Amino acid sequence: MKVEVISITEYCSSCNIDPEFIRSLDDSGIITLTGEHIHPDQFTELERYIHLHYDLHINIEGIDAIRHLLGKVDRMQQEIHELKTRLRLHQ
DSSP: OOOOOEEHHHHHHHHTOOHHHHHHHHHTTSSOOBTTEEOGGGHHHHHHHHIIIIITOOOHHHHHHHHHHHHHHHHHHHHHHHHHHHHHHTO
């Protein structure tokens, strides 16, 4: 099965955003582009970053910090869930 990618230009035109913002996210390692294309797996995260940048006026560095902190929260929630499961087994 072939995965369809979308060009940065096409995506930015449909979303009314600057292509340089997308390239800046790639340069910062926040998303990974395939040449001048965006992989569909990136859309959910990309929409979140667009909201943070354009609606909340958060810069690339802030987006990276938020992404890092949300990743930590997710890992901690998973660890809490695992610990609760283990605790139930020992009761």
